[in-house]
Amino acid sequence: EVQLLESGGNLVRPGESLRLSCVASGFPFSNFAMHWVRQSPGQGLEWVSAYSAHDGSYYSDSVRGRFRVSWDISKNTFYLQINNLRADDTAVYYCAKSTKKEVPRPCLESWGQGTLVTVSS
């Protein structure tokens, strides 16, 4: 059974940094593209970032330059480093597994439960 478990969310001040983690189990981690999607309180879904060994990393315009994805295959863990946090980064951050090893044209079949990042002074 595929499981994704996010962690690392916290209450932080504007300008601070945070690293989110997504521990994956139940599938060969390195064979699939992984994505981050966020949801601000009471709002809709926003695609944020993606990574695969096949295609490298992708970012939305709103986070490029401040967010960085990486993964540690030995730990089956996918990371999202968030720098220079802003109030509008406040959201639940979900990691999601694609059905494919390539990043483009994803089909996000499995999602974690999410981790909450709150940015406030």
Add this chain to the structure above:
Amino acid sequence: DIQLTQSPSSLSASVGDRVSITCRASQDISHYLAWFQQKPGKAPKLLICGASTLQSGVPSRFSGSGSGTDFTLTINNLQPDDIATYYCQQVDSYPWSFGLGTKVEIK
């Protein structure tokens, strides 16, 4: 970037009704559209990929159709368990954007 327009933004229907949610893309995305269901406090759940391919375990009362710019999610025989917000996502062109959602309620 491709914009997705979902309608209606909310709807209320009776148990057993058929409901339809539409998603219109700002440009041709072929069949590269997914539908998600999200219940309050939960992660989104993939219902349909490729505009019409139902995911394993999803009840057959859900169906998707369309291609190009116009797509529809249909729920036949609406059930209380279907109360949720439904999102479309275009997966044709980066960045892979979502619609704003349609909240489905039971009368």
